[in-house]
Amino acid sequence: MKTLFTILFLSLTAFTFAQTKITGTVTDNKGEPIPFANVILVDTYDGTSSDAEGRFTFTTTETGSQVLAVKFVGFNDFLQPLVLDGKPVTVDAKLQEQVNELSAVTITAGSFMASDESRRTIFRAVDIASTAGATADIAGALNTLPGTQKVGETGRLFVRGGDSNEARTFIDGMVVLDAYSPSAPNTPSRGRFLPFMFKGTSFSTGGYSSEYGQALSSALVLDSRDKAEATRTDIGILSVGGDIAHTQAWNRGSVAGKIQYTNIRPYFGLINQEIDWDVPPVSLEGVGAFRHDIGKQGMVKVYGNFTHTDYSLYNHTIDDYNVKYHYDLSNDYRYINGFYKDVLSDTWSIRGGVSYTYQRNETNVADINDIVETDKGIHVKTVFEGSLSDKIEVKTGLEVINHDYAQAFDEVSDPDFTLAFNEVITASFVEADLYASNRFVTRVGARAEYNTLMDQASIDPRLSLAYKTGEHGQVSFAYGKFRQTANNQYAKINNDLDPEKAEHFILNYQRVEDNRTFRIETYYKRYSDLVKYTDGDPLELNNDGTGYAKGIELFWRDNRSVRNLDYWVSYSFLDTERDYLDFPSAHTPAFASAHNFSLVTKYFVEKLKSQAGFTYSYTSGRPYNNPNEDKFNNGKTPYYSDLSFNVAYLPKPYLIFYFSCTNLLGRDNVFGYEYSRQLNDAGQYNSRAIRQPAPRFVFLGIFITLSKNKSINQLPTL
Amino acid sequence: MKTLSLYSLITLMMIAFAEKGLAADKYVEAMQKNIQTVYTSDSIPVLQQAVNAFERIGAAEKTKWEPYYYASFGYVMMSDNEKDAAKKDGYLDQAMTALNKAKEIVPNESEVVAMEGFIYMMQLAVDPASRGQRYSGLALQSFGKAVTLNPENPRALGLLAQMQFGMAQFFGSPTTEACATNAKAKEKFDAFKSENPLAPQWGKGMVEKMIEKCN
Numbered sequence: 063m064k065t066l067f068t069i070l071f072l073s074l075t076a077f078t079f080a081q082t083k084i085t086g087t088v089t090d091n092k093g094e095p096i097p098f099a100n101v102i103l104v105d106t107y108d109g110t111s112s113d114a115e116g117r118f119t120f121t122t123t124e125t126g127s128q129v130l131a132v133k134f135v136g137f138n139d140f141l142q143p144l145v146l147d148g149k150p151v152t153v154d155a156k157l158q159e160q161v162n163e164l165s166a167v168t169i170t171a172g173s174f175m176a177s178d179e180s181r182r183t184i185f186r187a188v189d190i191a192s193t194a195g196a197t198a199d200i201a202g203a204l205n206t207l208p209g210t211q212k213v214g215e216t217g218r219l220f221v222r223g224g225d226s227n228e229a230r231t232f233i234d235g236m237v238v239l240d241a242y243s244p245s246a247p248n249t250p251s252r253g254r255f256l257p258f259m260f261k262g263t264s265f266s267t268g269g270y271s272s273e274y275g276q277a278l279s280s281a282l283v284l285d286s287r288d289k290a291e292a293t294r295t296d297i298g299i300l301s302v303g304g305d306i307a308h309t310q311a312w313n314r315g316s317v318a319g320k321i322q323y324t325n326i327r328p329y330f331g332l333i334n335q336e337i338d339w340d341v342p343p344v345s346l347e348g349v350g351a352f353r354h355d356i357g358k359q360g361m362v363k364v365y366g367n368f369t370h371t372d373y374s375l376y377n378h379t380i381d382d383y384n385v386k387y388h389y390d391l392s393n394d395y396r397y398i399n400g401f402y403k404d405v406l407s408d409t410w411s412i413r414g415g416v417s418y419t420y421q422r423n424e425t426n427v428a429d430i431n432d433i434v435e436t437d438k439g440i441h442v443k444t445v446f447e448g449s450l451s452d453k454i455e456v457k458t459g460l461e462v463i464n465h466d467y468a469q470a471f472d473e474v475s476d477p478d479f480t481l482a483f484n485e486v487i488t489a490s491f492v493e494a495d496l497y498a499s500n501r502f503v504t505r506v507g508a509r510a511e512y513n514t515l516m517d518q519a520s521i522d523p524r525l526s527l528a529y530k531t532g533e534h535g536q537v538s539f540a541y542g543k544f545r546q547t548a549n550n551q552y553a554k555i556n557n558d559l560d561p562e563k564a565e566h567f568i569l570n571y572q573r574v575e576d577n578r579t580f581r582i583e584t585y586y587k588r589y590s591d592l593v594k595y596t597d598g599d600p601l602e603l604n605n606d607g608t609g610y611a612k613g614i615e616l617f618w619r620d621n622r623s624v625r626n627l628d629y630w631v632s633y634s635f636l637d638t639e640r641d642y643l644d645f646p647s648a649h650t651p652a653f654a655s656a657h658n659f660s661l662v663t664k665y666f667v668e669k670l671k672s673q674a675g676f677t678y679s680y681t682s683g684r685p686y687n688n689p690n691e692d693k694f695n696n697g698k699t700p701y702y703s704d705l706s707f708n709v710a711y712l713p714k715p716y717l718i719f720y721f722s723c724t725n726l727l728g729r730d731n732v733f734g735y736e737y738s739r740q741l742n743d744a745g746q747y748n749s750r751a752i753r754q755p756a757p758r759f760v761f762l763g764i765f766i767t768l769s770k771n772k773s774i775n776q777l778p779t780l
Numbered sequence: 781m782k783t784l785s786l787y788s789l790i791t792l793m794m795i796a797f798a799e800k801g802l803a804a805d806k807y808v809e810a811m812q813k814n815i816q817t818v819y820t821s822d823s824i825p826v827l828q829q830a831v832n833a834f835e836r837i838g839a840a841e842k843t844k845w846e847p848y849y850y851a852s853f854g855y856v857m858m859s860d861n862e863k864d865a866a867k868k869d870g871y872l873d874q875a876m877t878a879l880n881k882a883k884e885i886v887p888n889e890s891e892v893v894a895m896e897g898f899i900y901m902m903q904l905a906v907d908p909a910s911r912g913q914r915y916s917g918l919a920l921q922s923f924g925k926a927v928t929l930n931p932e933n934p935r936a937l938g939l940l941a942q943m944q945f946g947m948a949q950f951f952g953s954p955t956t957e958a959c960a961t962n963a964k965a966k967e968k969f970d971a972f973k974s975e976n977p978l979a980p981q982w983g984k985g986m987v988e989k990m991i992e993k994c995n
Contacts, residue, residue, distance in 0.1 A: 098825055
């Protein structure tokens with residue numbers, strides 16, 4: 063009896079006093095010591111941290127088979143089985159660097175990412191709303207970034223010598239057709255989607271992912287906001303109308319709706335306009351958004367936009383101002399987007415969606431010719447993303463786009479004359495990111511498409527590389543082949559046209575250090591199969607057009623040097639020529655300008671509770687064709703420049719007064735010239751300058767937000 | 781034989797009890813030593829070592845939320861002592877990762893939810909201009925939830941008061957509401973009692989400092 067107790071007691075004490083000393087070092091795969099790594103004897107309290115030289119020592123009373131783990135953020139866990147029997151043990155832990163999102167190199171060639179959540183972006187979603195001169199228009203703000211050429215009379219995005227149709231918009235990965243609101247001839251249009259709806263923007267000026275097709279020059283990918291956090295009502299009283307929005311949030315979801323009424327009539331009554339309006343634009347817009355969580359990490363988003371716009375005006379002829387034609391436009395637009403994402407396993411996720419665009423545009427010229435244009439698009443897409451290992455990430459997907467376009471003329475002479483086309487594009491894409499280390503990544507991808515319109519299958523390769531040159535700098539390169547069906551106005555005439563093609567080569571260096579960013583990028587773009595008129599006949603189209611664009615771009619952003627001041631400077635140089643449409647040979651097109659410069663400043667005045675900003679933009683002269691001269695596109699407009707100002711004043715957390723004004727200096731910018739089709743008595747064609755509709759655009763708004771916690775306001779949406 | 785087995789059973793039970801008591805003491809003791817460190821140290825390496833210790837304890841004690849709670853607190857303190865914005869964010873990310881482990885064990889612990897709000901508040905402070913709107917909403921939501929879960933939690937109220945005070949200052953509005961919340965937090969601090977020897981104790985200084993500002 064006593065013996066048993068003694069044995070028990072003795073063995074217990076034996077356990078207590080058998081100590082093993084474990085020593086070692088922690089290094090990375092280059093042999094550099096890792097200080098303060100966590101050294102753990104698994105499932106016990108025993109362990110320690112490595113010291114400043116990566117060394118560690120500790121003792122344990124555990125015995126038998128154990129596992130020693132060494133952990134440090136950014137490295138894979140190191141595990142080693144040990145047998146502890148009182149004899150000292152030495153472990154040299156060599157930790158393998160983890161390829162992870164936070165420290166790995168990213169591909170930046172051609173790409174401007176904006177996100178409020180990710181910290182490594184150099185442009186934020188909120189920047190779009192708060193850029194002076196952009197008037198809260200996405201294209202307006204992106205026009206202050208390198209790679210864009212300002213074309214003031216359109217308000218659209220023109221990227222690197224491409225025309226505005228070559229830049230496509232995607233919302234949550236889904237195609238958007240007709241992304242701009244209608245505007246009077248030669249007046250800037252606005253994007254249909256307001257910046258506040260998006261939490262992130264990826265603006266690519268070339269070399270983009272194989273996920274995005276049918277875009278020759280640029281992909282603008284907008285990520286809509288997730289579930290709203292709080293229930294709120296927003297009221298906006300604007301100098302050009304008003305809006306009211308309500309958001310209802312609950313634990314797992316939110317629903318939001320907004321109605322906006324825009325009537326520019328009173329404003330035009332006050333400020334003289336170049337345009338002879340009969341009925342200035344009036345539009346009614348409804349927006350709805352629904353978000354709901356699914357399971358642990360899944361989410362469904364539905365977004366819809368319905369707009370109706372009307373206006374009419376008088377077009378005066380170039381030869382005689384007293385001769386005028388009535389021009390009447392009525393536009394209906396619907397866009398619905400459903401998006402779904404979920405997690406399939408630890409390493410794989412799925413996302414997908416459906417989008418539907420419908421536009422009906424009815425124009426009536428001189429009360430005789432009625433033209434009804436309908437554009438419909440359905441897009442269905444599924445994408446799988448995952449990792450094959452911690453160094454290989456894969457994205458692959460399948461999509462179908464059905465695009466239906468028709469233009470019906472109801473003319474007195476020829477009733478029911480219609481030009482139309484229908485295409486179904488089936489595409490699949492695959493892309494792999496191969497990480498050699500955190501410093502070097504290669505992205506290879508390809509996009510296969512089959513288009514029913516010209517009954518053609520194709521494969522377009524993409525390749526990008528990025529290498530981190532140091533802690534803050536990196537170099538990247540991108541190559542890609544892109545194709546896009548000829549623009550509606552040509553495809554409707556000739557359904558057999560080949561897609562237009564472009565090849566991009568981009569080299570980029572970027573350095574980001576503590577709120578200062580420097581970026582330089584150079585590129586070469588080669589166009590082929592552009593639409594061209596056969597013997598100058600616009601009804602006989604072929605694919606013999608060619609072209610190129612090359613240039614160099616600089617970007618600098620700094621929000622550190624001066625307290626409360628954030629500014630960026632961008633400069634783009636462009637050299638481009640193309641031989642397409644009616645061009646007799648290769649020439650620089652009218653939308654291309656050689657030099658574009660922007661300076662955007664934002665300053666927060668703490669004492670006045672205000673944020674004020676100035677934007678200065680400069681665009682060098684653009685070519686135009688003067689039929690009175692022998693040489694084609696030989697004219698050159700004066701340079702364009704604009705200085706805009708905006709200020710937001712917050713007297714109360716939930717109340718904002720907002721004021722903005724474009725072209726403070728009142729410069730009379732000329733965008734080009736229009737010519738009469740008839741010779742005048744002197745044997746010349748009369749001309750008329752294309753000017754701004756008014757020297758300035760002044761906007762005043764009061765924004766009120768009602769919510770349970772009174773600190774929420776609309777500042778991020780302005 | 782019968783006596784033998786009864787005797788050995790009692791012995792074994794005694795040993796088992798002793799072991800259990802010993803284990804519980806060992807846990808509290810190991811924790812307390814490191815809790816003192818995260819409360820008092822302003823050295824990143826020292827804080828990292830304490831955080832490492834919490835993570836070791838947390839890995840061994842799979843049902844206890846306190847190790848991850850304090851690991852998270854330690855990371856927040858590391859972020860507070862760091863100047864570089866990217867590194868601050870890195871520490872706050874790790875704070876959130878650690879806190880999520882605590883949350884898995886006790887999803888409705890008021891202290892854990894209040895800490896979540898604290899992390900959001902610190903993330904906001906790294907870049908108020910662009911994160912203000914979103915993170916102030918997230919922080920307020922967490923503090924509100926923490927107060928609902930336990931109206932006696934002085935830290936939830938104290939942090940809420942900090943947030944309200946900061947926003948009132950930013951917008952130049954009166955700090956009445958913030959000061960009222962803070963006064964309530966002070967009351968709860970004075971009355972705070974917990975049976976848990978490892979219950980969080982921090983935050984009283986922050987509340988007392990604000991009382992001075994409020995007077």
